[in-house]
Amino acid sequence: MHEIDINQVNSLNYDAIIAGSGAGGLLTALALSAAGKRVLVVEKKDYLGGVWHGYNVNGYRVDQGLHVITRITRGAFVRFLTTFLDPPPHFVLHEGWYFRVHDRVGTIPTSIGGTLRWPLTGMRGRLGLLKIGAKIKMMKLEEMKKYKDITFYDFMVSRGATNQVMLDVMQSAIYMAAGVPITEASAYESLRTLKDTDKEEPKLHSIKKMLFGSDEYDEGYVIGGMSGLVERVVDAINGDYILNAPVERITEENGKIHSLVVNGVEIEHDTVISNIPLWSMPNIVSSDNRDVNEFFERWSRMKITKGVTLWLGLDKIVLGDKKNRVLVHPPPNRWIVSISSFDPSAAPPGKELIGIATLRDESQSLEEQVETIKSNGFEKYYSEVLNHIEMEHVQSSYATRAALIPGQTDLDRPGPLTPIDGLFIVGTDTAGSGVGLQQASNSAEGVIHALNDYWNLSNVL
Numbered sequence: 001m002h003e004i005d006i007n008q009v010n011s012l013n014y015d016a017i018i019a020g021s022g023a024g025g026l027l028t029a030l031a032l033s034a035a036g037k038r039v040l041v042v043e044k045k046d047y048l049g050g051v052w053h054g055y056n057v058n059g060y061r062v063d064q065g066l067h068v069i070t071r072i073t074r075g076a077f078v079r080f081l082t083t084f085l086d087p088p089p090h091f092v093l094h095e096g097w098y099f100r101v102h103d104r105v106g107t108i109p110t111s112i113g114g115t116l117r118w119p120l121t122g123m124r125g126r127l128g129l130l131k132i133g134a135k136i137k138m139m140k141l142e143e144m145k146k147y148k149d150i151t152f153y154d155f156m157v158s159r160g161a162t163n164q165v166m167l168d169v170m171q172s173a174i175y176m177a178a179g180v181p182i183t184e185a186s187a188y189e190s191l192r193t194l195k196d197t198d199k200e201e202p203k204l205h206s207i208k209k210m211l212f213g214s215d216e217y218d219e220g221y222v223i224g225g226m227s228g229l230v231e232r233v234v235d236a237i238n239g240d241y242i243l244n245a246p247v248e249r250i251t252e253e254n255g256k257i258h259s260l261v262v263n264g265v266e267i268e269h270d271t272v273i274s275n276i277p278l279w280s281m282p283n284i285v286s287s288d289n290r291d292v293n294e295f296f297e298r299w300s301r302m303k304i305t306k307g308v309t310l311w312l313g314l315d316k317i318v319l320g321d322k323k324n325r326v327l328v329h330p331p332p333n334r335w336i337v338s339i340s341s342f343d344p345s346a347a348p349p350g351k352e353l354i355g356i357a358t359l360r361d362e363s364q365s366l367e368e369q370v371e372t373i374k375s376n377g378f379e380k381y382y383s384e385v386l387n388h389i390e391m392e393h394v395q396s397s398y399a400t401r402a403a404l405i406p407g408q409t410d411l412d413r414p415g416p417l418t419p420i421d422g423l424f425i426v427g428t429d430t431a432g433s434g435v436g437l438q439q440a441s442n443s444a445e446g447v448i449h450a451l452n453d454y455w456n457l458s459n460v461l
């Protein structure tokens with residue numbers, strides 16, 4: 001893809017226009033390019049990728065947010081990249097989750113035996129975990145759907161599963177997916193995260209896993225980081241892009257898409273894919289049609305997820321492994337990963353890059369929250385990290401555009417179609433199960449299928 005200026009645009013050169021270059025927009029463009037289509041990507045900011053990007057700080061390569069790629073062996077995100085990039089990117093699996101509750105550390109128990117030996121609670125807590133763990137493992141997706149409108153906390157209370165340590169550990173896992181505490185997260189989405197499923201597995205397989213456990217971890221990181229991935233995706237897209245180009249208006253005529261207005265310039269086209277967050281759309285879509293306005297008003301009221309990431313560059317290697325560590329107690333839940341252990345090129349030779357992430361707590365200023373992240377047990381358990389900081393960098397942003405709360409589960413999303421013919425929507429708030437990049441990829445897949453129908457094609461994806 002090549003950068004051009006708004007005045008160089010000839011809309012006849014493109015099969016589709018993509019408004020917004022987040023993961024949803026770029027992955028859609030990637031799949032369309034592979035099918036021989038040409039696109040124009042129009043981006044408001046001065047870089048491509050949306051919240052999926054990375055940059056350098058004093059010799060360290062940080063991502064926007066602490067990114068762990070889920071479902072490396074079977075998810076839509078990795079499938080997109082391995083199908084459409086040649087050679088495929090190199091993913092590195094992590095070594096598992098390690099939860100710290102004060103002086104004790106435990107992984108996620110995956111078998112009956114493992115649960116009965118779980119070091120983080122006493123026997124009563126372990127028995128409670130065994131009961132609820134077995135229930136969740138055997139639960140079918142159809143049954144989970146029944147709980148989409150209650151919170152995970154309410155679900156656990158209704159099952160008598162109220163051991164605080166167990167809830168706190170589950171909170172750590174669910175935070176990654178839902179972006180909100182378990183008192184707000186949809187039970188359906190939380191159950192799916194804990195069971196790590198979009199699909200049913202055969203019952204025998206579930207029972208075997210329950211009895212004997214499984215140490216299959218399907219999460220990790222990628223060599224080259226998020227910036228490396230975005231760069232490769234951008235290179236593989238067939239078309240052009242414009243930066244610093246906010247879409248100010250999307251117009252329709254007689255129920256069909258007519259044009260985009262960008263920096264005062266009107267670009268006419270009959271196929272537009274919008275990756276613009278739905279919360280902005282009521283101010284951008286210009287229509288006299290009540291259905292159109294109601295559609296965008298309705299979906300603009302989604303609650304978003306917000307995260308804080310503290311990046312620390314260390315003058316020597318302190319952690320040096322690929323574990324996902326979560327400091328559960330003392331609170332707040334903090335997720336700690338040594339990114340340079342996955343990809344040493346993220347830090348200068350002999351040094352280490354560590355990311356620490358948590359939910360944004362709006363009751364504190366960002367500075368206060370960073371102090372909390374570095375204290376409350378961090379100084380006790382990671383004093384060596386604090387003694388070797390040579391680079392410190394803080395980020396705060398929305399992580400995904402729709403929190404997985406009741407009323408906003410993937411079952412409640414609008415999908416790729418809008419009431420305007422030829423205007424499609426993509427992004428983490430439009431559709432898609434999974435987490436973050438997985439969700440963006442699932443939504444891109446949805447748009448590609450909708451475009452197959454729109455263009456009467458069978459082979460775009």
Ligand SMILES: Cc1cc2nc3c(=O)[nH]c(=O)nc-3n(C[C@H](O)[C@H](O)[C@H](O)COP(=O)(O)OP(=O)(O)OC[C@H]3O[C@@H](n4cnc5c(N)ncnc54)[C@H](O)[C@@H]3O)c2cc1C
Pocket residue numbers: 019020021022023024025042043044045048049050051052064065066067068069070245246247248275276277280307308309397398399400401426427428429435436437438440
């Ligand atoms: C802190 C943090 C941690 C994360 N951790 C993980 C993780 O561990 N695992 C994981 O899988 N994912 C993770 N993610 C999530 C993942 O990066 C995002 O979910 C995904 O990238 C969002 O994609 P999106 O398609 O919804 O687009 P967005 O990133 O929301 O992109 C929208 C794009 O549209 C542009 N735009 C907006 N308005 C306009 C306009 N008017 N005109 C033109 N352009 C416009 C924006 O500038 C942006 O480029 C994390 C993200 C963050 C920030």
